[in-house]
Amino acid sequence: MTSLHDFKATAIDGSEVDLSSYDGSVVLVVNTASKCGFTPQYQGLQELYATYGERGFAVLGFPCDQFGHQEPGAEDEIAAFCERNYGVSFPMFAKIDVNGKDAHPLYEWLKKERSGLIGGAIKWNFTKFLVGRDGAVVERYAPTTEPAKLAGDIEQALGAE
Template sequence: MTNLHDFAATGIDGQEIDLSSYDGSVVLVVNTASKCGFTPQYQGLQELHDTYGERGFTVLGFPCDQFAHQEPGTDDEIAAFCERNYGVSFPMFAKVEVNGKGAHPLYRWLKDQKGGLIGGAIKWNFTKFLIGRDGTVLDRYAPTTEPAKISGDIEQALA
């Protein structure tokens, strides 16, 4: 069976990261963008990371420019924006595609595990996937779902 731990992705600093390093952690995977109406969710994502991090939780941010060109920057610009404006300390990755033929393998798998309102496709920036300690997808949340509303599910996954 495939799970989160079977994938690797390029960190925003260009280093390859084996996602098996999150084995035993609860993870929230989010496709992000710096120029989106949902961009302020970075603050809520950071708050989740701060609140639950010591208990084995992390957020993984995957910038994506597939929705109305709302993530036009380079990886360095994205990293600087996130740190400067939202104090983001959770892991960020290099820009990826989440839909179409060029979709990152992780996102192809995530969409297969939990479809959304428009089938498997990602609808917009800040679609969220909650992953359990065993690397399986527990739930999928719409871009409109504020991070704080996921805290109960995170608590349950950490229990």
């Protein structure tokens, strides 16, 4: 696999999504959790999506329960929580593993493309990967990086239209 567009993932409603549908878009891939200290970042992620969505930008949220059991709910509960508390309208996906033997292939690829401070492994919830229009990883951001701080990099990745 050589780009984001080579992968498929299960949407939070159970439907299969071919990520090639994001060909030509700038995408921020984020592993999320509903009961984490970083959960309020949903608001910032939604603001980025609202600001740049019409220019070809998408946020893809991948709930994960591998860090402190901070995403214990089922998909319908996660979707309702995100919409009710943060007005999330960007695409959310079914709960996945991002580390270990059952890690989703997308995350295996993302970690290989951009290692973090502790090597390839995802350190915690809300690790972010910015992917360019060509499907290649542009940058990786720590969980502590507030979504608003990504605006300049997103603008640059969106470039001229």
